[in-house]
Amino acid sequence: MLLAGHSLTVWARRPESAQDLVGKGAVLAQSVEDLAKTCDYVGVCVVDDAGVEDVCSKLIPALAAGSVLVIHSTILPSTCEDLARRCAEAGIQFLDAPVSGGSPAASAGTLTVMCGGTPETFEHALPVLQTFGSKIVHLGPAGSAQQAKIINNSLMAANMGLAFSALDIADKVGVDRAALSDLIKHSSGRSFGFEVFARLPTPDAFAHGAKLLLKDVELLGSMLGPDAGANALATAALPFLDATGATRKTDR
Structure with missing residues (x-):
């Protein structure tokens, strides 16, 4: 994203894992809430449903209406359906967008990105997704990408x-x-x-x-x-x- 000219703010549960991006010009947020207040597009990539729920329970109340929340983790489709509902109630756009390809593809910007959400949110998120993905597919409503x-x-x-x-x-x-x-x-x-x-x-x-x-x-x-x-x-x-x-x- 930085190479594509986007500004980037990062937060990580393990602060040391964000240092490489900070060294390349990203801004380090001090908390999830700080990240939400700074950004109008947030991508979440943690291991499991519990981690996604923990992060999103703090993100959603702090994000401004009209913001975009994108889940890159691999989790239950029903979790994404619930998150999409909560985001809609808060006026936030939601996309589930798990990726495939591993670290080599991530470094090369050639990940496969599977997307679930409204067509409008998909189109809105596409310029950001294209900074790290080469095959990007919209599969249907929230949860379908999972x-x-x-x-x-x-x-x-x-x-x-x-x-x-x-x-x-x-x-x-x-x-x-x-x-x-x-x-x-x-x-x-x-x-x-x-x-x-x-x-x-x-x-x-x-x-x-x-x-x-x-x-x-x-x-x-x-x-x-x-x-x-x-x-x-x-x-x-x-x-x-x-x-x-x-x-x-x-x-x-």
Whole structure:
């Protein structure tokens, strides 16, 4: 955003994580409320529903009418639907806009941005989203972008789970693991998830990423509801996620 000529004010729950942006010219807000009073466009990127709720409970009362609140976290669609309602009551525009691509795409400004909200809010937010995203899609009303992101991340987890099973089979039948990994990258079984898994020395080397993917697979279960039963994405993903040491909610 700074490179695109926008002014930027930042706040972080861990102050040290904002220092890089401050060093590049961003202004550091002293509190969430201070951020809201300074900005007419606020993007939120924290880990989970609880974090989003905590930040937004302070942001929404402090934002001026006509401001834009954008949620980049991956959370429950119903949380975004509730936030959209609360924002509408306060005269604030709301967009849920989770992203995909990771740190490399963020640094290059080529993230994929999935958007849910009114068409008017999407168009209003687009110039800012274009400063860090190259594929930006409006999917429908608030919450719809979260639905798409949860499906996307669960598919990534399932592909890594299938890669875990495939390479385990290769080991058992005596196929050279490295040769097979290279072969699949050029064959019809390839996927981004397979390529990520094939680079891992052991499953637990993906422990940090696995916690986030497990969160999103659990969000898929919550989104589908108790009557959905076991779904194919979770069924494929969970053996791999268990192997990383990620802990399911039911195990906590």
